[in-house]
Amino acid sequence: MVLQQKPARAVVWGYGEVGAVVTVTLGLGVDIISSTTVDINGDVGIWKVVLDPMDYGGPYNLIAQQNIKGEITSIHLEDVLFGDVWICAGQSNMVLTVSAIFNASQELAKASDYPFIRLFSTARETSETELLDLPSVSLEWSIPTPENLGHSDLTYFSAVCWIFGRHLAEKLKYPIGLVESVWGGTAVETWSSKTALSTCGLSEVPKEWPQSCSDITASHYRQCGYSKLWNSMIHPLLNMTIKGAIWYQGEHNIVLSPNLYNCTFPALIQDWRRSFHEGSLGQTDLNFPFGFVQLSTFSKNSPNANVPLIRWHQTADYGYAPNPKMPNTFMAVAMDLGDETSPHGSIHPRDKATVAYRLYLGAQAIAYGERRVPFQGPFPETIDVSYTSSYMNITYNQELLVTHISDHIFEVFCSTGIVVTGNSQYTWVPAPAQASSSNVVMVSFKGCSHIAAVRYAWSDWPCEYKACPIYSVHEGLPAPVFVKYI
Known part of the structure; x- marks a missing residue:
């Protein structure tokens, strides 16, 4: 088995007779690394020992020995890392x-x-x-x-x-x-x-x-x-x-x-x-x-x-x-x-x-603090809307690797009529898009008098195998689905 290395301390537990004493010994070959003794109290018969913090490595031997009224039984585990x-x-x-x-x-x-x-x-x-x-x-x-x-x-x-x-x-x-x-x-x-x-x-x-x-x-x-x-x-x-x-x-x-x-x-x-x-x-x-x-x-x-x-x-x-x-x-x-x-x-x-x-x-x-390792796909940072030109610029938080953007993978929540607060009809419609710089995608919404939101890849099967339109330059990680209300 593998037990957790330091700085945490591995926990070992088991079952025994209530009233017994259990000694847990960790050894490396013939050398004893640590030994811990615990009484079995309560009515369930469970004992639990926290081992000393250990560097990675092994193999170690782990022995749990129970002593109740002089009668000794033990369990030996080998090849513990x-x-x-x-x-x-x-x-x-x-x-x-x-x-x-x-x-x-x-x-x-x-x-x-x-x-x-x-x-x-x-x-x-x-x-x-x-x-x-x-x-x-x-x-x-x-x-x-x-x-x-x-x-x-x-x-x-x-x-x-x-x-x-x-x-x-x-x-x-x-x-x-x-x-x-x-x-x-x-x-x-x-x-x-x-x-x-x-x-x-x-x-x-x-x-x-x-x-x-x-x-x-x-x-x-x-x-x-x-x-x-x-x-x-x-x-x-x-x-x-x-x-x-x-x-x-x-x-x-x-x-x-x-x-x-x-x-x-x-x-x-x-x-x-x-x-x-x-x-x-x-x-x-x-x-x-x-x-x-x-x-x-x-x-x-x-x-x-x-x-x-x-x-x-x-x-x-x-x-x-x-x-x-x-x-x-x-x-x-x-x-x-x-x-x-x-x-x-x-x-x-x-x-x-x-x-x-x-x-x-x-x-x-x-988990391991390698902060320079890219692990997230691109995600929108800001969205700027121009009703005069009927487009929006979506600025991502990193440089993009962009392939052909289909006309349906971006959608806008579109109203085609007069916008009246609380009384406007909106529907999701496909919105053509194209990359306009290294980290900006321009999305068109012609025919919409107002848009309330934009979303990306909002479908069950948004693209073919490893062929979504937007990835990160580093590690080629796909941009995740998003919906942004404007």
Whole structure:
């Protein structure tokens, strides 16, 4: 396994007899590095030890020895490393394994090159109440192999999680632990605690929600009920000291409570941070870095109007991350990675390598303080409107790499009649646009007597594969969806 390195202190916990004394010893070969003793109190029989802060490296031996009335039992763990531990969570696009992506055979062949990455995957279980331990485990702590990286398309191990961790290991040159807790077709409400949901006014599960995680449609959507995966697949992990988390979820909320996602998702992040901080006795940072994937595409021929809405809500309606409601977050834009012929369905694009790399750039900047690493696509800074010439200049916050701009990817909220406050009729209409300088796009709105807003890429499938019109010059990161009211 991998335990969290300093400056944080790793937490080790387990079960024993009430009234016993447990001694936890960390050793390197025959040398004892540290030894900590704790009494088992209370009525549950859980003990918890905070290890001394450790530099990255290993392998160490970890021994937990219980002494109750002179009777001694012990558990020995070997090949324990210290490095950074990341949680990877979400639904099916995070579930999709390495065997299911583009260039899978090449990626699987790299597995043996990374013996200092360690993998762990929880099993898919639900619970009505918050559990202290995982009901079961899909993949015990393991060294990466082609078999456990590509076990099956929707079992383990997550391609996004693996490639993200691989990039980190290559850059940082120390061990990385990856903890996967995922279930396809699940809503954000299922992964949220009751405390988090209450901040968004959610207390009772809607009657239309089935109360089990059985398949309910041909597209394998599951509605497991509020908090049921939080209870069984996140709450048992809270004692862990972690570096951060990455998240790929939101597709299910296209059809379930889409208008609440700008509250439920930020609330989940805030609640996970507080819970991991408290569960680890303050060792996990209260503001630990949290990365997420903005939704890719859903359907090209039958587009869903809620897809761009969820993309917008994923940023708490700011359009970018980090932002005032979501500090210390980073986002990988994926709307340019549509994969219409994916054998897993077009909602599951196979280019997970690009997704993971964009997340990795965000982690470099936010989690590891590499402030010169570009990790955000271009975003509007100012909008200047000229009614005399019927155009607006949108000035972006960085230099643009602009290809052909289609006549429909920009839209304006247009009124063609006389503007009367509170009585004007506005409709969204396509607006031709062109680059007018290195960081300015000029959008025309001829025929509109007044415009109330402008938006970009507000559609399910806004462009073809890696062919959106606006990218950053550095790293070629796509400009995210936005809507700006004027």
